[in-house]
Amino acid sequence: xxxxxxxxxxxxxxxxxxxxxxxxxxxxxxxxxxxxxxxxxxxxxxxxxxxxxxxxxxxxxxxxxxxxxxxxxxxxxxxxxxxxxxxxxxxxxxxxxxxxxxxxxxxxxxxxxxxxxxxxxxxxxxxxxxxxxxxxxxxxxxxxxxxxxxxxxxxxxxxxxxxxxxxxxxxxxxxxxxxxxxxxxxxxxxxxxxxxxxxxxxxxxxxxxxxxxxxxxxxxxxxxxxxxxxxxxxxxxxxxxxxxxxxxxxxxxxxxxxxxxxxxxxxxxxxxxxxxxxxxxxxxxxxxxxxxxxxxxxxxxxxxxxxxxxxxxxxxxxxxxxxxxxxxxxxxxxxxxxxxxxxxxxxxxxxxxxxxxxxxxxxxxxxxxxxxxxxxxxxxxxxxxxxxxxxxxxx
Numbered sequence: 001x002x003x004x005x006x007x008x009x010x011x012x013x014x015x016x017x018x019x020x021x022x023x024x025x026x027x028x029x030x031x032x033x034x035x036x037x038x039x040x041x042x043x044x045x046x047x048x049x050x051x052x053x054x055x056x057x058x059x060x061x062x063x064x065x066x067x068x069x070x071x072x073x074x075x076x077x078x079x080x081x082x083x084x085x086x087x088x089x090x091x092x093x094x095x096x097x098x099x100x101x102x103x104x105x106x107x108x109x110x111x112x113x114x115x116x117x118x119x120x121x122x123x124x125x126x127x128x129x130x131x132x133x134x135x136x137x138x139x140x141x142x143x144x145x146x147x148x149x150x151x152x153x154x155x156x157x158x159x160x161x162x163x164x165x166x167x168x169x170x171x172x173x174x175x176x177x178x179x180x181x182x183x184x185x186x187x188x189x190x191x192x193x194x195x196x197x198x199x200x201x202x203x204x205x206x207x208x209x210x211x212x213x214x215x216x217x218x219x220x221x222x223x224x225x226x227x228x229x230x231x232x233x234x235x236x237x238x239x240x241x242x243x244x245x246x247x248x249x250x251x252x253x254x255x256x257x258x259x260x261x262x263x264x265x266x267x268x269x270x271x272x273x274x275x276x277x278x279x280x281x282x283x284x285x286x287x288x289x290x291x292x293x294x295x296x297x298x299x300x301x302x303x304x305x306x307x308x309x310x311x312x313x314x315x316x317x318x319x320x321x322x323x324x325x326x327x328x329x330x331x332x333x334x335x336x337x338x339x340x341x342x343x344x345x346x347x348x349x350x351x352x353x354x355x356x357x358x359x360x361x362x363x364x365x366x367x368x369x370x371x372x373x374x375x376x377x378x379x380x381x382x383x384x385x386x387x388x389x390x391x392x393x394x395x
Contacts, residue, residue, distance in 0.1 A: 088270035091179035097273050102146040103231055109169050112154055112227040115139045117220040118187060125290030131194040132254060132293060133218045134175070141186045143228060147177055147261035148236035151188060152229035155216040169229055170213040173236070173353060173393065175257035177265040191257040191293060194218045236393045238262050239349060244278040246348035248340060250362065252285040252329055255354025256293050258393070267301045267309065278308065279343075285314040285329030285358070312336070329358065330365040337369040344380075349389050356394035 107113040118136040137151075145151070152169035159165045172190045180187035195211025198204065220226065236258050239245065249259040259282055266276040280301075286292055292313070301309045312332050313319075319327035322335075333340060344350060352359065370377035384390040 089183050089268060091177070091183040091185070091269045091271060093185055094272065096144060096178050096185050097271060099144075102149060102234065102237060103144050104234075105230060105232060106143060107229050109152070109154065109166075109229050112152075112229045113139065113143050115143065115226050115228045117222055117224040117226055119222055120218060120220050123191075123293060127288060127290040129287050129291065130196070131218065132291075133192050133194070135190045135192055135217050135220070136181055137188050137190065137226060137228070138186060139188060139228065141184075143188070143231065144185070145174055145178055145188065145231035147174070147238045147265055148258045149174055149231040149233045151190065151231055153190075153213055153217065154227040154229065155213040156227075157212070167212060171230075171232070171395070173255070173257040174231070175260045177261045177269060179269060183269065189260075190217065191254045191260070192217045193254050233393070236351060236353065236391050238265070239388070240274055242278070243274060243276050246279040246343050246346070247281070248343065248348055248350040249280065249282045250329055250333065250350070250352045250354075250358075251283065252354030252358045253291075254293070255352075255358075255394075256282075256284055258353055259351070260294050260297070263298065263301060263309075267305055268297075276308065279310070279348075280308060281310040281312075283312050283314065283329050283332050285316065285332070285354075288315055288317045291315075328361060330361045333362065334365050334369060337365075341369070341373065344384065344389065347387070347389065349391065350384070351391040351393075353393045354395075359392070359394055 116138045118138050119134075120136075121134045122131060123134045124130075124132045143151075150171045150173050152171050154169050155167045157167055159167050172192060174188055175191040176187070176189035179185050181189050192214050195214040197206045197209035199206050217226070238247070238261075247262065249262070251259055263280060263282070265271065265274065266280055282298060284292070284298075298309075298311050302311050314327045314329045314332045316326045316328055321327045321331035340348075340350075352362065366381075367377040370380055381390065
């Protein structure tokens with residue numbers, strides 16, 4: 001007979017984790033495990049992915065995305081809370097799924113909405129070129145959006161090119177589902193890379209040329225106010241008419257933001273009106289392993305939904321393409337080109353998001369592949385656009 005640890009006991013244990021009380025967490029973990037049969041102990045460890053190795057632990061549950069370092073004596077315990085295996089989260093309010101059209105430009109630059117910063121977390125490793133942050137913003141449910149849309153952010157201060165006027169709006173793709181990271185419809189998340197400038201002669205950073213908005217966001221503290229406009233955009237909306245459709249997602253760097261929202265909706269949230277049963281295939285191009293964004297989340301989907309999710313990486317500084325050069329996302333596309341073209345012919349949607357410099361190389365690769373197959377890429381592209389299968393958002 002299979003015995004399970006009561007869910008309320010698990011919630012109590014993980015509650016001490018979220019409050020940072022590591023000693024009590026450990027005591028309760030062992031109390032639960034030792035107070036159960038061996039089978040129950042294994043169930044606890046496997047279901048909640050709790051491991052004890054190198055004096056660290058990593059519980060896995062989609063309650064909080066913030067990674068904290070808790071000092072315990074001379075040891076540092078790295079705590080990361082993620083989605084439990086196949087345990088979908090009930091999001092609310094479900095009225096957010098009732099709208100037939102996406103919300104557009106609810107707040108404009110002249111009258112932006114004042115939101116608050118909830119958290120700012122660096123999400124790349126020490127060897128990543130540059131810094132990328134995951135930023136959670138509280139909009140109180142007053143600035144609803146759909147997956148694939150963008151928010152505008154107006155950084156504080158005057159426009160350096162137009163003294164006396166506010167700074168210009170900067171657009172950022174939203175990196176969460178409409179229910180936000182807290183699943184209550186009151187927050188949104190942005191994936192922001194800090195823009196800095198290095199003088200090519202001296203090799204030193206020039207603060208006078210740094211990105212105003214990205215540095216404002218990455219330097220923000222919980223409780224800081226932020227001026228928001230939008231939401232905007234229809235190009236990258238996730239088509240949900242066919243829950244069994246195929247979605248091929250191509251991203252470089254922070255271009256992965258909208259796809260994180262798609263995937264949370266597909267695999268993390270329990271939405272009665274949207275039960276995804278198709279294929280989501282993500283191609284992510286970054287410099288190296290330390291530059292990977294949301295890798296733990298995506299790897300969990302791969303583990304839990306192997307029939308519905310595929311995940312391929314292009315690490316330009318660590319992998320080589322078939323010709324011995326750096327591995328870019330277009331090289332991965334070429335590697336799977338026969339399958340990608342077959343899926344597109346079957347009605348798959350394909351998305352591109354990232355720096356605009358990514359598109360020429362991708363277009364050249366797709367054109368070459370099409371010609372090798374005896375097809376006209378120009379004609380194929382026209383057909384994809386006509387059928388609304390082609391989605392591009394670059395910056």
